Amino acid sequence: MSDAIIGGQDRIAKRFAKLKEEGRAGLVTFITAGDPDPETSFEILKQLPEAGADIIELGMPFTDPMADGPAIQEASLRALAAGMHMRKTLSIVRGFRDQDHDTPIILMGYYNPIYIYGVAEFLEDARNAGVDGLIVVDLPPEEDAELCIPTVEKGLSFIRLTTPTSDDKRLPKLVQNTSGFVYYVSVAGVTGAGSASNDQIVEAMGRLRRHTDLPIAVGFGIKTAAQAADVAKQADAAVVGSAIVSKIAESLDENGKATDKTASMVTGLVRELANGVRNARK
Amino acid sequence: MTSSAPNSFRALPDPDGHFGNFGGRFVAETLMPLILELEQAYKDAKADPAFKKEMDYYLRHYVGRENPLYFAERLTEELGGAKIYFKREDLNHTGAHKINNCIGQILLAKRMGKTRIIAETGAGQHGVATATVCARFGLPCTVYMGSKDIERQSPNVFRMRLLGAEVKPVVSGSNSLKDAMNEALRDWVTNVEDTFYIIGTAAGPHPYPEMVRDFQSVIGNEARRQIMEAENRLPDQVIASVGGGSNAIGLFHPFLDDKGVEVVGVEAAGHGVHTGKHAASLSAGKPGVLHGNRTYLLMDDDGQIKEADSISAGLDYPGIGPEHSWLKDIGRARYEPITDKEALAAFKLCSELEGIIPALECSHAIAQIMKEAPKMGKDKIILMCLSGRGDKDIFTVAEALGVEL
Numbered sequence: 001m002s003d004a005i006i007g008g009q010d011r012i013a014k015r016f017a018k019l020k021e022e023g024r025a026g027l028v029t030f031i032t033a034g035d036p037d038p039e040t041s042f043e044i045l046k047q048l049p050e051a052g053a054d055i056i057e058l059g060m061p062f063t064d065p066m067a068d069g070p071a072i073q074e075a076s077l078r079a080l081a082a083g084m085h086m087r088k089t090l091s092i093v094r095g096f097r098d099q100d101h102d103t104p105i106i107l108m109g110y111y112n113p114i115y116i117y118g119v120a121e122f123l124e125d126a127r128n129a130g131v132d133g134l135i136v137v138d139l140p141p142e143e144d145a146e147l148c149i150p151t152v153e154k155g156l157s158f159i160r161l162t163t164p165t166s167d168d169k170r171l172p173k174l175v176q177n178t179s180g181f182v183y184y185v186s187v188a189g190v191t192g193a194g195s196a197s198n199d200q201i202v203e204a205m206g207r208l209r210r211h212t213d214l215p216i217a218v219g220f221g222i223k224t225a226a227q228a229a230d231v232a233k234q235a236d237a238a239v240v241g242s243a244i245v246s247k248i249a250e251s252l253d254e255n256g257k258a259t260d261k262t263a264s265m266v267t268g269l270v271r272e273l274a275n276g277v278r279n280a281r282k
Numbered sequence: 283m284t285s286s287a288p289n290s291f292r293a294l295p296d297p298d299g300h301f302g303n304f305g306g307r308f309v310a311e312t313l314m315p316l317i318l319e320l321e322q323a324y325k326d327a328k329a330d331p332a333f334k335k336e337m338d339y340y341l342r343h344y345v346g347r348e349n350p351l352y353f354a355e356r357l358t359e360e361l362g363g364a365k366i367y368f369k370r371e372d373l374n375h376t377g378a379h380k381i382n383n384c385i386g387q388i389l390l391a392k393r394m395g396k397t398r399i400i401a402e403t404g405a406g407q408h409g410v411a412t413a414t415v416c417a418r419f420g421l422p423c424t425v426y427m428g429s430k431d432i433e434r435q436s437p438n439v440f441r442m443r444l445l446g447a448e449v450k451p452v453v454s455g456s457n458s459l460k461d462a463m464n465e466a467l468r469d470w471v472t473n474v475e476d477t478f479y480i481i482g483t484a485a486g487p488h489p490y491p492e493m494v495r496d497f498q499s500v501i502g503n504e505a506r507r508q509i510m511e512a513e514n515r516l517p518d519q520v521i522a523s524v525g526g527g528s529n530a531i532g533l534f535h536p537f538l539d540d541k542g543v544e545v546v547g548v549e550a551a552g553h554g555v556h557t558g559k560h561a562a563s564l565s566a567g568k569p570g571v572l573h574g575n576r577t578y579l580l581m582d583d584d585g586q587i588k589e590a591d592s593i594s595a596g597l598d599y600p601g602i603g604p605e606h607s608w609l610k611d612i613g614r615a616r617y618e619p620i621t622d623k624e625a626l627a628a629f630k631l632c633s634e635l636e637g638i639i640p641a642l643e644c645s646h647a648i649a650q651i652m653k654e655a656p657k658m659g660k661d662k663i664i665l666m667c668l669s670g671r672g673d674k675d676i677f678t679v680a681e682a683l684g685v686e687l
């Protein structure tokens with residue numbers, strides 16, 4: 001196969017293979033590109049793997065993130081106010097790739113900025129920048145022709161969200177064109193809302209395993225190392241977003257600008273979370 | 283304009299909710315099963331004579347249909363050209379066309395066994411209509427409304443509260459209609475089991491644009507029959523204001539296959555299309571994806587949605603229903619921008635000449651008529667949807683005219 005696969009789906013597969021070898025779940029961390037400003041965001045991004053992030057989800061800022069809670073919405077608005085846009089998001093990824101060849105990067109966001117960029121051009125630029133996969137919240141399988149199919153053809157992963165409303169009837173459709181891993185959103189709601197109980201996660205994992213062999217990452221509502229550890233006992237990876245993004249917000253000065261504590265506060269939290277995840281099965 | 287006109291302009295959407303390149307189902311996966319369930323429930327209801335009968339009953343006895351098609355004689359004389367007729371949606375219970383759709387959706391919600399209603403509102407008309415049907419059918423109601431709109435439409439906020447609805451102020455983004463819609467979607471995604479989302483305009487994910495259009499088509503169906511009675515012929519032009527576009531599509535749809543009927547939508551140009559401060563998504567936007575559908579949107583080069591600007595809270599939305607986008611692209615309808623100033627002049631003229639205080643929304647359509655009617659012959663007929671009454675707007679208008687109340 002072409003080089004594309006080496007850069008794209010393969011990096012994700014390799015990472016999960018490595019996690020399996022180590023007998024542990026992975027930690028997936030989310031930050032929004034450009035939050036609170038492009039430079040600080042790039043600094044944080046570069047430090048995430050060392051702090052313990054196994055996979056990175058990088059939010060593409062959007063004015064109207066309908067499926068996100070206040071924390072991630074505000075992160076988007078901070079980034080946009082600081083002049084963030086799609087080309088800068090891709091250049092941040094390129095900068096990260098120059099120093100890290102192994103940590104998968106998944107871009108996460110909404111369809112409109114990609115649609116306006118132009119799907120073909122976006123996929124070309126994203127692949128060249130070193131992006132491994134996409135999560136696009138407002139593209140269900142019914143709209144696969146828009147972006148999912150072209151993404152897979154380009155050798156990148158299109159990662160689907162599955163939810164508590166995804167029943168046995170719906171799941172085959174959801175896992176059909178997906179690759180990389182399956183993201184299980186453990187509660188029906190926006191990002192940052194309450195978390196699911198252990199029993200609910202076990203039940204959902206069982207349902208998902210009947211339909212896919214892909215690794216399963218579980219997210220939504222994970223705020224502490226203990227919660228991350230609970231999820232890591234069941235799932236192949238735990239995803240933390242709002243808690244990290246809230247930490248960025250907490251670190252800002254009264255004008256909403258980054259301080260010299262911003263990056264260290266984020267990496268501090270990621271270290272705690274990674275500790276929880278890494279020791280979960282011991 | 284396209285060279286290959288379809289056999290019928292009334293046959294869409296396709297099974298996936300597309301009007302040509304527009305429409306679709308661009309929603310989070312959590313909502314997909316709900317949207318599919320809604321689609322099936324609507325299909326079943328549409329095929330059930332009992333549902334239609336029930337709807338007709340409430341439209342007649344509760345909403346007060348049918349409402350008149352009124353010959354605006356003095357406005358016609360003043361403008362000196364085409365005969366002007368108003369379809370009087372302002373005479374409906376709650377004072378606007380919004381209730382037509384709300385009756386349909388709440389009956390569907392009950393049929394589906396849903397026990398909680400949410401809605402978004404801009405001017406507050408849809409919020410009031412939703413709160414009204416919720417009171418009538420005994421369901422709890424939460425209405426999301428931008429904090430900016432709450433300020434400029436306080437009478438409607440009080441009305442909703444009187445009707446027992448909870449009005450939740452939205453303080454995110456531009457604090458107006460699009461943000462209220464975001465917030466309602468967030469609520470829905472969180473309360474998937476029991477909640478029915480009554481969308482107020484012919485936009486959003488499939489099946490909403492089709493369903494809202496069908497419920498609002500009572501406007502055009504009645505008007506078509508009434509103009510035949512009054513004039514023994516179809517009008518030369520049907521015209522309506524468009525925000526999301528529900529009153530307009532309701533008027534237009536029954537006329538779309540009548541070749542001789544020109545179809546005109548009027549957008550809010552705010553301070554003027556050239557100023558960038560407007561809500562004219564068809565005149566000055568481009569196709570994009572927001573709130574579940576592909577349609578014309580106001581946005582920047584990065585695909586970030588821009589704030590809309592209009593004196594009329596009901597038109598203050600950066601998008602438009604997908605069927606309008608399609609009608610524009612295939613050339614079946616044309617869309618014209620009208621500024622705040624022009625709408626205010628029309629608001630005054632209609633009040634003074636006809637004794638009808640029109641909503642600021644449909645004042646935009648009157649303003650366009652003021653431009654076009656004088657150029658048309660006296661044998662021509664214009665049929666406009668007077669979508670709502672203007673009582674709710676008197677504070678806004680007073681402020682714009684520098685009058686202290």
